[in-house]
Amino acid sequence: MNSEPWPPALEPLAFTDPWEYELAFPGDPRGPGIARMTLRAVLAAHGVPELVERAELLTSELTTNSVRHAKGSASVRMRWVHPVLRVSVSDTAPYLPAALRSRAPDTGLSVCSTTGRPGSSHSSPRHAHSG
Numbered sequence: 001m002n003s004e005p006w007p008p009a010l011e012p013l014a015f016t017d018p019w020e021y022e023l024a025f026p027g028d029p030r031g032p033g034i035a036r037m038t039l040r041a042v043l044a045a046h047g048v049p050e051l052v053e054r055a056e057l058l059t060s061e062l063t064t065n066s067v068r069h070a071k072g073s074a075s076v077r078m079r080w081v082h083p084v085l086r087v088s089v090s091d092t093a094p095y096l097p098a099a100l101r102s103r104a105p106d107t108g109l110s111v112c113s114t115t116g117r118p119g120s121s122h123s124s125p126r127h128a129h130s131g
Contacts, residue, residue, distance in 0.1 A: 015047060016082040024075040025063075027091075032063035035076045039087070042078055051085050062089035069093060 013019055023038050025031035039059050043052050059076060066074040072092035079086045 013046070018079070018081045019046065020077065020079040022075055022077045024073060027067050027070060027072045027074065029067060031067050031074065032060055035059050035063045035089075039076070039078060043085075046080065048080070048085065055085060055087055059087050059089070062087075065089075066091040066093075 021038075021042050023035055025034060036056050036059055039055055040052055043049060043055065055078075063074065063076060066089055070091035070093035074089060074091035077086075077088045077090070079088070
């Protein structure tokens with residue numbers, strides 16, 4: 001008789017191993033809160049709670065902008081390549097709204113520019129921001 005457990009126990013990833021998670025959500029005002037909760041859970045599970053506060057602020061601003069301006073579905077991607085966490089938000093809008101293109105001081109993108117890595121926000125055909 002085989003005494004090995006089935007299924008075999010999985011080993012967690014090492015702290016320095018890369019990982020990536022993605023959450024898709026509809027253009028719904030609850031989306032940013034769900035994205036923040038997911039981000040906190042992922043970072044806690046991977047042992048990097050010191051990144052939660054800054055990453056949560058960036059995620060909140062970017063997802064709120066997406067829900068407010070894109071009027072469609074969006075996604076949040078968290079990617080860890082030790083020692084860098086990259087959080088990206090993509091939505092279905094074909095362009096950045098005028099207020100975001102000008103980086104007006106009262107926009108979430110402005111917060112991301114001062115809180116995240118300088119020059120870390122961008123736009124692509126599938127409107128995306130990162131911090």
